[in-house]
Amino acid sequence: MQQADIQDILRDTFGYDRFRPLQEKIIRSVIAGDDNFVLMPTGGGKSLCYQVPALVRPGVAIVVSPLISLMQDQVESLKANGLAAAYYNSSLAEAEARQVLAKLHNEELDFLYIAPERLMSPAFLTRLKDLDLALFAIDEAHCVSQWGHDFRPEYLQLGQLRQHFPAVPIIALTATADKQTRTDITQRLQLTSANVHIASFNRPNIRYTILEKQKPFNQLTEFLQDKKNESGIVYCLSRKRVEEVAEKLQDNGYSALPYHAGLSSSQRHMAQSAFQRDNVNIIVATIAFGMGIDKPNVRFVVHYDLPKHIEGYYQETGRAGRDGLASEALLLYGLNDIALIKSLIEKNSHAEQQRIELHKLNCMTAFAESQTCRRRVLLNYFNEQLAVDCDNCDICLNPPExxxxxxxxxxxxxxxxxxxxxxxxxxxxxxxxxxxxxxxxxxxxxxxxxxxxxxxxxxxxxxxxxxxxxxxxxxxxxxxxxxxxxxxxxxxxxxxxxxxxxxxKPRTKLNAPKEKKQTHSKREKTDRKAAPGLEYDRGLFEKLRALRKRLAEKMGVAPFIIFSDVSLIEMSAYFPASEAEFLTINGVGQKKLENYGQLFLKAIQEHKKNVQEPSHALV
The missing domain is CATH 1.10.10.10 (Winged helix-like DNA-binding domain superfamily/Winged helix DNA-binding domain)
Structure with missing residues (x-):
């Protein structure tokens, strides 16, 4: 496989100019038929690590995912890029399920997303024996480890895949796992000979802020004052707290809905769909309750209560800024949170697991109470050292008195x-x-x-x-x-x-950060970077957002399926005037040019007539 071929897929199908760190190395290894274990933070580009090889290797890629909503979003995204993808899970009616299986056997699918228990059923494994399989991708692989923060017993069966399909490469991916969990994953999935890739855990676009909890709802609304039109998540420790906070937010004029396991399936689906499609701005959810979020434009995450461990905190804050744009993570913590979590942990009769959970809580508490750069403490937990302070956390921007x-x-x-x-x-x-x-x-x-x-x-x-x-x-x-x-x-x-x-001295209020000035220079399209830090026309951006929303509603999909905010920002900075220039925008591939190019080019040109020439032009 020549590099140009991989680059063509990246550019023409997914609309990106270059691979992110480690992606190309992982992709080549999977294409060669090797097993791989990938530890890469949320927003780091894990999906491309198996999606590109799946388009190179013959056969269908089987992708294991723990959540129905996550499967649906990923399938919609692949379809929007012109790929043949489907999911096979309990949400399908009987006729729909038969159609998916027919496509699978007729070799009409590039990707099939499936839950682990359905994949490992004897009947389905027998089906797969007669098919060409490009690879198995096990997403959220930390679920296989009992020491992971989201252990799911049904994932344990996946260790049998190596015996059933010895010639099919397996790639296991997760965003959070400490050393013990990593070892457990590779052993349980029988990937002890796999190539291991560990990316940096640093998410420099996320600003970390931690406040001592005092009148938490007032602290929350102060934080949200300038964010009424932004998407965000508020995590709480209990279902009751979720309901209370969501109701208070609604009473204060915020667009918010609750989301927790105590709600009916239809209520959760309604909340999830409204959030994904930008019809509601804020979801209030229980801590560590998986929402299957594949929404790139979440601009903030608030922990109203202390998480139980740094892995959960890191994964949940990582749901902000998946598109690489500036985002915020606020944590409120207090002694009562610590005492409540300890009491829950100490009810666990498994002594070893109790010891580990108490250790993880102590690490979480130490992180919350540290008086040094938050990012350095956070990365150090994952055995990664940051040489200098980050200049994008509350400690760096406003050192404590x-x-x-x-x-x-x-x-x-x-x-x-x-x-x-x-x-x-x-x-x-x-x-x-x-x-x-x-x-x-x-x-x-x-x-x-x-x-x-x-x-x-x-x-x-x-x-x-x-x-x-x-x-x-x-x-x-x-x-x-x-x-x-x-x-x-x-x-x-x-x-x-x-x-x-x-x-x-106690820090209970948000202080205006002392931000460093950034300089922006004109960039050639041959050396384009993603949108963070790029100056753009905000008026055009809002018009393109409105156009995207109308199209999404008409098609019944989430707006980010059409274009991400990053893509819209680049359009609003570079003002592409032709199809060739439109293709240079990150996230625009051939299929999206075909489907949406003329509509967006027209909107850009109409706006351009009423404004001065933009400072950034495609050359």
Whole structure:
């Protein structure tokens, strides 16, 4: 296979000028018939790693996917590029299922998407024995590992594929997996001889911000003030919280819908479809509940509650900015979140799994409370080092203020000691602030020397102090005993005044980031880059968005199936005037030129008549 052939497929079918890092190496390996394990972040271009080889190798590509909605989106995207694709799952009526199987046996499909349990049924495996198979692609491969963050028992059967089809290459792909999970995946899928490709986990277009949780709904609406027309996801820890937040958002004029496992299948489908088709802007969902999102223009992800582990946080924040454009990830966290998650973990009777989950939660908490570049801490978790600070997180853009917190810490530790380590954080704060609480009086704690000595600090400030004392190892929470606070051995030197303690001032509000100025230069079309950082005509962009929306509604598909925001931005920057120039836009292949070229070229030319010559021109 010559490089030009692969490049032709990339350009003519998918509309891209160049491969992303590792893609070409992986594609060539699969074409050669090798097994491959691919660890690549969301938005890194995993799909092309099996889609291009599937168009080169003879036969149909069998793609394993865990979610019906994800299958549907990917099949629609492939069809929009002129490829023969179908899915075979429980959403099909009997007649539709027969049609798909007929196409499969008549060799009319390039791709068939299928769930693992249906693929591994004896009847279906027998069907495949009589067909030419280009490859097996196992998407979301972390589901096969019991130590992964989204373990699915039905994925375990996929390890038998190597015995049933020894000559067919298998490519397993995932966006998140630590070292233990990676090893588990390759062993369970019998891919111990596979070529392993690990891409960078860095998503530089995502800005990470973490705030201590104080009046979280107010913090959420402050964050959303300038985002009413943008697509985003808000993750919550419980179904009840999902419903409450979605309802409050609706009451405050936001376009929002809930999405969780307690809703009926039709309700979830309605919410998913409305979000995918830009008919609703915000989905409020339970943490770690898979939505099968293949939507490239999600501009923000908010974690209203603390996730259980960094893998889940990374995967969920990675649903923002899949198109490479600037996006944001906001995390709100508090002591109550940590205590709740710990209590759930400790109910697990499997000691080893409990140990691992507690370790992962501790890593998540350490990340949330770190005072160094968020991206460096995040990447370090995945064994990747960033040489310099990222300049695109809250710590880099607005370094936290610190102060000598020795006295505040001594007051808090002394109070915990004087109540004999029998009470939780809220009660300790009530004593420190001199609360007129009947419980305090009934227990005689208003007579303690620490009663009222912390009136100078707010409730939020004391929560921050206690949180940092826990994180720094001076206090610990006894989760099994109503989260009471206990002193550790490290507390004694601090109480005796033998050491000083520097604390960070609580960060509860979003501050305007100190952004670096970017310069833009004219680029030749032979050295085109994707749209991030590109200056473009926003008026034209909105007109093209409206045109895209009308076409999508007419065709019954999501707008991004027609063109991504990146493609529209490039059109609005370069003002293509001919079919040849339109083909140079990223994401425009021959089929999309054929279907939509004249409509978009006409809209661009009509807009151009009413504006000055654009600063970027195709040459």
């Amino acid at each position: 610190t102060y000598d917190g020795t006295v505040d810490a001594q007051k808090a530790l002394s109070c915990v000691y004087r109540v004999r380590e029998r009470y939780g954080a809220n009660y300790i704060i009530d004593i420190l602030r001199g609360s007129d609480d009947q419980r305090i009086k009934r227990l005689g704690h208003e007579r303690l020397s620490t009663y009222g000595i912390g009136k100078d600090l707010s409730l939020e400030a004391w929560h921050s102090v206690l949180r940092q004392l826990i994180h720094l190892g001076y206090l610990e929470q006894d989760i099994a005993n109503y989260s009471v606070l206990r002193l550790t051995s490290h507390a004694r030197p601090l109480l005796r005044g033998e050491q000083k303690l520097i604390l960070a």
